[in-house]
Amino acid sequence: MKVSTSEITPEHLYLSRREFFKTAGLLGAGAAVLAACSPAASEGPVDYAAIGGEPSAIAATDELGDPLNSYHDITNYNNYYEFSIDKARVAALSKDFPTSPWTVSVGGLVRNPRTFDVDDLKKQFSPEERVYRLRCVEGWSMVIPWIGFPLHRLLDVVEPQSEAKFVRFEAVHDPENMPGQTSRWYNWPYIEGLRIDEAYNDLALMTTGLYGKDLVPPNGAPLRLAVPWKYGFKSIKAIVKIDLVETMPVSLWMDAAPNEYHFYSNVNPDVPHPRWSQASERRIGEIGRRSTLLYNGYADQVAHMYHGMEDQRENS
Amino acid sequence: MREIEIRLRKDRSLGGTGERRRRAARWLSPEVLQILVHLASLFPFALLVRDYFTGNLTANPIQAATLRTGKTALTLLALSLVCTPLCTYFRFTVANRWRRPLGLYAFFYAAVHFLIFIWVDLGLNWAFIVEGFIQKPYALVGFTAFLLLIPLAVTSTKGWQRRLGKTWKRLHSLVYYAAGLVVLHYTWVVKTDIREPLLWGFGIGLLLLLRNRAIKRALLDRIRRS
Numbered sequence: 038m039k040v041s042t043s044e045i046t047p048e049h050l051y052l053s054r055r056e057f058f059k060t061a062g063l064l065g066a067g068a069a070v071l072a073a074c075s076p077a078a079s080e081g082p083v084d085y086a087a088i089g090g091e092p093s094a095i096a097a098t099d100e101l102g103d104p105l106n107s108y109h110d111i112t113n114y115n116n117y118y119e120f121s122i123d124k125a126r127v128a129a130l131s132k133d134f135p136t137s138p139w140t141v142s143v144g145g146l147v148r149n150p151r152t153f154d155v156d157d158l159k160k161q162f163s164p165e166e167r168v169y170r171l172r173c174v175e176g177w178s179m180v181i182p183w184i185g186f187p188l189h190r191l192l193d194v195v196e197p198q199s200e201a202k203f204v205r206f207e208a209v210h211d212p213e214n215m216p217g218q219t220s221r222w223y224n225w226p227y228i229e230g231l232r233i234d235e236a237y238n239d240l241a242l243m244t245t246g247l248y249g250k251d252l253v254p255p256n257g258a259p260l261r262l263a264v265p266w267k268y269g270f271k272s273i274k275a276i277v278k279i280d281l282v283e284t285m286p287v288s289l290w291m292d293a294a295p296n297e298y299h300f301y302s303n304v305n306p307d308v309p310h311p312r313w314s315q316a317s318e319r320r321i322g323e324i325g326r327r328s329t330l331l332y333n334g335y336a337d338q339v340a341h342m343y344h345g346m347e348d349q350r351e352n353s
Numbered sequence: 354m355r356e357i358e359i360r361l362r363k364d365r366s367l368g369g370t371g372e373r374r375r376r377a378a379r380w381l382s383p384e385v386l387q388i389l390v391h392l393a394s395l396f397p398f399a400l401l402v403r404d405y406f407t408g409n410l411t412a413n414p415i416q417a418a419t420l421r422t423g424k425t426a427l428t429l430l431a432l433s434l435v436c437t438p439l440c441t442y443f444r445f446t447v448a449n450r451w452r453r454p455l456g457l458y459a460f461f462y463a464a465v466h467f468l469i470f471i472w473v474d475l476g477l478n479w480a481f482i483v484e485g486f487i488q489k490p491y492a493l494v495g496f497t498a499f500l501l502l503i504p505l506a507v508t509s510t511k512g513w514q515r516r517l518g519k520t521w522k523r524l525h526s527l528v529y530y531a532a533g534l535v536v537l538h539y540t541w542v543v544k545t546d547i548r549e550p551l552l553w554g555f556g557i558g559l560l561l562l563l564r565n566r567a568i569k570r571a572l573l574d575r576i577r578r579s
Binding site: 081082106109110113114122124125177220222223293294309310312313314316317319321322324325326 | 409411412413415416417473474475476478481484485487488489490491541542545546
């Protein structure tokens with residue numbers, strides 16, 4: 038084939054075209070970086086109020102007089118690493134997570150090991166509204182009207198044996214529906230634990246609802262724990278298994294970062310996290326910070342359990 | 354527009370064939386690219402302002418704004434470091450004109466990041482600030498990086514460049530120390546999965562290596578021979 042010289046791209050044009058592609062590539066990379074600055078629309082907030090009934094709470098404040106956080110904020114700002122490490126993306130990523138049917142088996146060192154369907158639990162233990170503060174270890178907090186029943190009522194049914202010293206909670210392991218569980222940085226499933234006297238404390242709440250409605254997936258549906266005097270990560274979500282055990286369970290966070298997260302993890306403004314202060318917190322919905330309260334303001338109900346270990350680093 | 358075209362012709366002796374290509378080249382003239390660099394650098398800030406006023410900054414807008422401005426500052430700082438190697442290795446001389454705006458925008462986002470933390474988050478409360486900095490070593494590291502960037506931003510003008518002569522180049526090599534501290538700051542903030550901050554560190558380290566004289570000579574030799 039013969040190509041006339043006029044058809045061959047002259048060198049300077051050829052070079053400028055190369056320059057053009059280089060520039061286009063660079064601008065494309067820049068655009069990608071910029072796109073990463075804002076989350077995709079499909080992963081934005083979810084209007085859970087429009088799903089399964091209007092949210093409504095009996096109380097308007099907690100016992101200290103602070104107002105409840107909005108249902109929208111509570112359902113759209115969640116630390117739930119099973120779905121995402123981005124708190125604003127959990128609501129969208131967990132929206133279709135299957136939570137029914139759901140059973141939880143209670144066993145280990147008990148006289149009556151049993152498996153409960155969550156719907157039966159709700160009938161048997163008639164959940165009530167409890168307004169609790171939730172203090173995240175990252176330094177933010179919310180006031181939340183949970184619906185639940187005290188854990189000790191469930192324990193009474195299964196009758197722990199005398200050797201049982203701790204309660205071990207295990208969350209669901211479902212990497213197909215929980216994209217975060219494919220991360221190898223953590224040993225899934227999520228594990229948490231309480232000492233037996235903590236588990237019998239009336240504040241420890243088996244939680245099935247929120248704002249007068251059933252729990253929705255980003256808050257740990259259909260069954261989670263709420264232990265308000267401890268940092269939020271102790272309040273394990275999507276529980277499938279509860280075991281009474283003799284030795285202290287190793288939680289997911291104790292396993293992932295043993296120097297930063299301890300078993301007790303009680304809220305304590307005087308014991309800093311190794312990387313940041315715990316003296317103050319930001320209440321979601323407020324600008325600025327407020328001082329953090331010892332045991333998150335529940336000292337009257339829980340301080341007696343920790344006599345003699347106030348100064349231990351592990352107490353926080 | 355005509356003027357630009359004429360200058361382009363002179364600069365690159367743009368030929369007469371290929372109307373489409375010529376139009377593309379004219380469209381992406383250095384001046385237009387410069388404007389694009391400014392617009393792209395301001396875009397994350399515009400997005401932040403918009404998301405603030407439309408309530409799209411999550412339930413914790415202060416944290417979201419802090420994270421976003423910090424990430425943008427790091428991105429722009431890294432991009433400003435890419436300019437010189439682009440010029441030395443690929444003769445992509447236009448990039449040299451992007452270095453200063455990118456660096457200054459990085460400083461701008463770092464300043465906003467710092468002000469949000471100290472002013473909005475800690476409310477200029479001295480007790481919180483002192484405690485914050487003592488108990489948050491990563492905050493101290495980030496603050497040091499910010500301090501390092503101040504003289505660089507101040508002396509970024511042509512006048513200072515002339516006045517400082519050879520010292521200017523040495524002074525501005527501080528940017529690599531600042532970038533290193535920013536990566537350390539970022540790595541420290543992240544909880545467990547430190548892959549992303551480490552990737553930034555790797556990239557910036559690579560750019561630093563490309564500035565090394567011996568490596569530069571060897572690589573350029575190779576490029577010339579091939």
